[in-house]
Amino acid sequence: MYWNAFFLSRLRLFFLIACSCVFAHSQASNPDWLFFTRAYQVNAIIADSLYVWVGGYSGLARVDRASGAQEFYNPSNSALPSYRIDCMDRAADGTFWIGTDNGLAVWNGVTWTIYDQQNAPILNGQIIAAVLADTAGSGWVAQEWLHWYDGIQWTTFDTTNSPLQPWQARRLYKALDGQLVVGCSSGDLFFYNGSNWNVINPADSGFNSSLVQAIGQASDSSLWFSNAYGLYHYRNGSYAFYDNLNSPMPNQHVEALRVDANDVVWMAVSEYFGPACSPCSGGLQSFDGTQWMKYDTSNSDMPPLSQVALDLDESGRPWVGGTDGAIANLDAGIVYPLEVKNSGLTHPSIATLLVHPDGKVFTGGGYADPFQYSGDLVLFDGVQWTGTEGHFSNNPLATAIGPGAELYIKRRDNLHRLINGVWDTLSWPLSGATIYYTDLHEMKIDRANNIWTDVVAYVTSPGGSPVFHEGVARFDGASWTVWCDTNSALPDRPVEHLFIDRNDAVWMVSLGLWRYDGTSWIQPPQPPGLNGNSRLAEDSSGGIWVSLNDFGLARFDGTSWTTYPNPLGFGFGTYQDLAVAADQSVWAASYSHVARFDGSNWQLFDAANSPLDVNCTAVEADKYGNVWFGYPVGLFAYRDGGVVLDAPEVPAERPFRIHYHAGSKHLSLTWDDDYLPVSAQVISPEGKTITIACPRNDQGFRLDFSRLAAGSYVLRLIDRNGLPRITRFVVL
Template sequence: MDEGDRMLKFHNFILIALFAGLSFGQNNEWRCFTYSESIAEMAQESDTIWLATSGGLIAYTTTTGLIRQYDRSNSGIPDNRIRCVTIASDGTKWVGTYFGLAACKNGAWEVFYKEDIGSGSNTIHCIIEGPDGSIWVGTYTGLYRYSASTWHEQEIGISELVWSDNISALAMDSSSNILAASEFGGIAKFDGTTWSSVSTSESCITNTVVRDLTVMPNGELWVGIQEGVTVINSQSCTTYTVDNSPLSSGWVSCIRQDSEGAIWLGCGSGFTIIYNEQWETLQIDSIDQFSNIVKGVAFAPEGNTWIGTAGGLVEMNNDKSFSRHKTSNSGLASNEMWSLDMSPSGKLWAGASLGFTSFDGQIWTSFNYMNSDMFTATPLNYGFSSDGSVWFATVQGLGRFGSNDSTFLTSSNSNLITSKIYDVAVDSHGIQWLATVAGPVKLNGTSCEKLTPYDTLGVDWQANCVAVTPDGKVWFGFEEEGVASFDGQNWQIFNQAKGDIRARRILSITIAPDGNPWIGMEWYGATFYHGNEWSKDTLSTTSFSSGTVRGISFDSDGTAWLATDGSGLVAVSGDGVATFNQGNSRLPEDRLWGVAVDSDDNIWLATRNNGIALFNEDGITLDAKQMPARRKSPSSSISIMQSRNKICFSLDENPNPSSGILEAQVIDLQGRFVAYFDVYEKQLKTEWTWNRKTKSGQDCVPGVYTVCVKEQHSSRPIAVSKLVLRPY
């Protein structure tokens, strides 16, 4: 690729980034892979249960098992971490996240951030619809009401209440009064005109965390609190805890009553059913502690009970046994990512806070504390041997997956100098080079040698990262001393004190296609080595706001992709830099912990709290169950002209297909084929029209689509173009 092509690609980066921020329609350049088993709240709409999860909004149809996931890549949700969901009487889904509020009505999304609401925080805790159709929203910094397209802050101001602006729960009683609970136990009531205290008794609810509010048909107010549950009526206020009742545990997060009058209490360890003054306590799982943290209960029309837990969606059968229903679209153990890398065979390896996983394009294989002895700590980095073995560095030792066996080495069961290992690289001779808390280490079979690139005796240089160049030179990045290379005999040290590089702390090292190392630094961005020195043209705060780079990877064109801690994804091509962040793209989070590029130039990103994001600048058009593959640069382009009844397309160049036939495909932003047809026979015209109808004959909905032209029976496109279908 010449420099002109490289700069053209850079400009395409910018256009795509800007384009992605224009619409809340579905997007075919980004995809999220998340852990969506941790459920915070449930809302019911006929036979569909809406789940607020840590990995997106899940719509689960109980009668068919159909799962639909809404996240940053395919909806207007401002954050994948969903805290609450409410369905209004007009069908609007109101979704509260850690980073704003979203409303979806008839497929159209609207997002409200703290600036729109007037709040001091984007964190949404609870939502309820008022008697007049207004929407009440409890945030970290106050209570707000949305009515007639206007936000109103609610000043509660009751002196006798122990009150906090952190609104933790909302409810409405039979008299249409709004009830609001604060973090420290105060509960206030709004009758449409004024606020008053629900209870001022010191023995009732004070100085405790309120988790849920539910008003029963008999008028009693049930309050889920840290210690258990409190029942308030006109005569009394009674608190039930594990000490004075059969309650399974404290931390009652949900209170629901079924059609027979039984009250279900979701607790921090199992749940309790109260029926005819009889208490029954049930545990969902004796091993998986997260599945016993109950956050929601729903009663399906077909009679089944569905339970939302911190460990997944569970169906309670008639015999009181439990069936799990997976809702995640990945094998991730959590959304808190620590590492990500791509093996030479194309298998993705990703480490999360509660386990790690591999993905071969079809199957996710998970390793966690319940199913594998290999999971003792989260992998921080990976190394790959020529025999196919995968090595992973953890703070508790060094692991290896071989084709037929696996091992986990520590300082106790091997000759390792330390078990606290941050990175591993494997050279062409099969030697493992380790970045450890004790400094650089060479592991060759059972022989373990500590390396000393410094003259100061008794001081260890903590090594954070390591990489090996094609000529066998080993590069180490240190916690405070910069970067050094080792050729087997001699060390060469580059640091801030000598003016070689700007940073002391090096977080990542990657070998570029030209064989030279690039380093990611704390605060000072990234730089690369060429000739005998490091480039002084450091990519830093002049190019993107957060200069901390935690990962670097390269695509087949030589473009460097930088994972930054706060500025999102940065692409470096030629002399140009393009940034993709939450503001201008569908990236779910700007804090990235790693980046890997596969053989099809798909960009895989480890986000800090939002799982894995996948980016493909040419658009992801494969079925959602398949591994997205990047289309290579098309050889032709498409001209498009729209009119009321038809759209005219033409190829700017004659591709002269060997088969004699080209196919055109119109694809929506979910990757679904809307229309397709033959457009060209050899020696004939390269123009065609489309009547704006789907393959089933329906009028196509206005929006953004992709037009792809390819040779018949081929998967590689000859031309690709975006189509904004206008309404007429």
């Protein structure tokens, strides 16, 4: 597969010189698709006698308990339908049931069986919240509704045959008496015996009720469960409740729990800011009915990190997985980081994607995915990853690139600007000025460095009270100009999208399509099927493209629109981002797929025919012909003929030679007499640089790779003129 080398175990340690040793540029060295990610948050964990199986944002991992060797399963090397795994369970026969955001995967260790909207239409293509593997190929799936599969056909439990409401079933557990226990977003716990439903809710006994996080059962059939308020023990119709205030419970934010054979309750807890501790650190804790224990570095080798997944092995001892992308075992004192990180991303979820004029890519987390942890914005130049920590970590509202490659980051407090590696700050006007606030999510920069942003402005009414109006504002570096319904033809509606074309005309989607001609806002001819989710892009001829209802497109030639209905039959929906590639094809992103339109033909890319995941959050094109895609699981790049990661900056001649020495695990480089490198840089998959000074009177040097982790590395030689020459190698 295209990028299996990114996921190989460090224990299979040998070197592969990627493609040839000499590169005029990297165009010939890369496949059509590349994927960049980092391990982050273990969502599910299953421990057996030999392996620990881990599901998270980078697919399925199998970790050897004895050696730590890791093997990964993802859409690039298996039939797994998504990189994102939210839940999984294992049947008695060893078969895995794996819930993703693109269907259910059932795997017996050899054969994958996928259930999605194609063969199980009741699965609606959204995230699967919980699975429960039963016997003989049967099991339960919680999604919008609760579904039962008997090995042949599906049965749905909805309001017609159960007390469940849409999206209510969040956790599934099989009780000792065989009943199904359903933990709900409402705080209810439903019990189903195959015929009848019964319900309990702690709110009925005066306790706080919220989403059920975890469920377990003791040997006496009493039930343990948790929600945001604490831990509950339900026995014989009554509750015992534990939190930080009424007990020595170290942390009440229980994400997962298991009850062992001695009725000890083991809990994986995440960091929690509460009345009794601020914060309560995450980690592993236990309760034996009398004594509470918290395991951290003071009394064990357990890291004090936020843990969100938990399982007990064959000896009843806990394994936990956390938000840091690692798993740990209490008894062995072992911590295994999942080695899928092959980039400098600070979080796999991509909400921001910007292309620098010289081809570099800014990417990272952000407000577009508020349910994910935010990540810092990073700059990727094809070789190195450079972070912007401290200026992006608090969920940016919008980002933009100026005509001189300045980076602007819009936050609630102010606006940050990065110019030539130096940050400065432009403060937003405070309330009391014309602009009331800018807690909105659109921003663009024109060629004159004017900042355009959506705003909420206020106008004083005749009675003296402020009346709020939504509109758009421009900052010219000295003053603000605001347009809303009181001083222009614009409607008092949210600005859904801003776009600036090559002539500096500002386009806006807000209850229709608008354009600022330098004097006033006008409405050009309106394309059919425009809606609030429509997005704009421009081709090299100045044509304006827009996404429409039913996944269609339209192009404006300055006078009229030409529409291009989508013949692929996706039904109602609108592409949520557009980009025009160097070959002038239009790329359109949606939740279920990405489409390419060349002016005549449509081409579909999804998890079935490409490495792409579901829920593309952003798409951008660079000057090298690459198209970049942001996803909750990471960053993808595509180019027909091979992704180009750096400019053709060096001549094709080979001034140096690479020698591989397997026995001593090192590389040596020698070079011609007329070539004199000053230094060599080894750049890790995370973008970290190791600089090696080259001896000036020697024609070679040695690079020891015995301690390098698995991944794709760049070796860059810098000559006396500052000219870099690049080769790439992969540690397997």
